Amino acid sequence: MKTGRATNPLTTLPGALISSIAITFGALAHAAPIDDALAAYESSKFDQAGDLLKALEDKDPRAAGVTCELLVRKLLPRDDERGQQACETAVKGHDPHGLMWRSRAGERGFATLGFPPSDVAALGYLAEAAEAGYPPAFARLCERFLRKGEAQKAAPFCKYAAASNVPEGLYQYSMMLLEGKGVVQDFKKAMVALTLSAQLNHAPAYATLAELARNGANGTPKDPIKAYAWLLLATAADPDSQELAVARESLAKEIGESRVSTAQKNAAKWQARPAPTSRDFYAAR
């Protein structure tokens, strides 16, 4: 005969299930703030990201790294003290994204947030980010060596960044292939790298493709319609660039309405895909 004793629902199988779901949701709820902050940052809602990061950046190096970037890039209202703290927290926590932006904050010519300019220190932070296996740091090292005219040193960094789908890395590698600097000149490969970078909606890649098609240079046949289509995509990817807007208008006058219309149709067919985010690069490490 059954007794009237009440059973604890949590001791039954459905109860255990419910409790495990509750625990999982609890954990997710706990992890949510950084994800929310990163989601806001990735969708360019920087003020919202900044607010969400405020509560996390003291403890979470990753949150500190993103705050460091936002303040270095001046995407948040200027706050040098917060910026310095965030960058240092990220550096102490060996967050590669933060290391990369701390490096930028100390580069001569770009120094910001009150950090003393030091190219040597900047290179050190960048190197640590690369050692942590963070592909965007390789792209930055590539760009840095190219800027200094050291194409041979830049080559392995550019190549690895390109292989890791970093848009800037693909772009820099394509320029090396086009010019034959640091690598053997290869127009075909250069076009592959350029179109891959363009596919990640990288405005400089679109602009270079436009320039090549407009002038018919480096193995690319002259094609003003194609050039105009690339410029349409470039201005869409970088709407603030006056230079691109002027180039587009000038070419439009040159080719006439009918060709502009063909170019618009071709540009509409182009399918860009989202560039990998810092979260993708973290996950891939």
Next chain:
Amino acid sequence: MQESGIAERPVAAQAAGAPPARKPAPGPELAASIYAEGNRLLRADEQSMAIAKFLDAADLRHAMGAFKGALMYFIGAGITRNTGEATRLARVCLELDPPAHVAEACREIVAESLGTHNAVGFLREDDADMARAVEARKSRKKLLVGGSGVLAVLAVAAVVAGIFWNQKRSELDVPPAAGAAALVSPAEAEASRKEGLALIAGLKAAASTAQQAASEGSPVRKNDF
């Protein structure tokens, strides 16, 4: 095409310098024989004599005689060029119910649309050749008209194809489906990563040594190299 000094209608016998012959009784056979003589003289390059024969034949209502006389006046062969006289003789030719190809040429003389080159051709060829030449001209005309039509169609097709080709050619280059792996293989990427890290290690070591030397034993900060 003008031969100076031959302005008036010649008479065959006078042109030959022979005494005037007995005038033959008119008739188709006589006209034909005078016309044949005219052709013979023409082949012998005796143009002045030949036209005199053709005109005589025309006077005897010989269509071909009138035609050849018209041709010679039309181009000024053996006689001063005179399109008026050529037209008159061509009309005479047309009245005499000539073969179709001759009638067509005569109409062209009247309309002054016959080309000099064709006229010379008619004059040199014998009657059978002339018929063939006329047919050939007709064929050429048909071919020209037909050919022009075909060319026009081809030109339109080429323009349309050009537009499509231009559009196709101007389509944007699509990157390979394999993505970055088509550009740098995974093995190459790994080798590059290692090469890069080795370069960093080398730079770090060099910087550390230099800094240690400069600061005479002061500790090297982790990220300075």
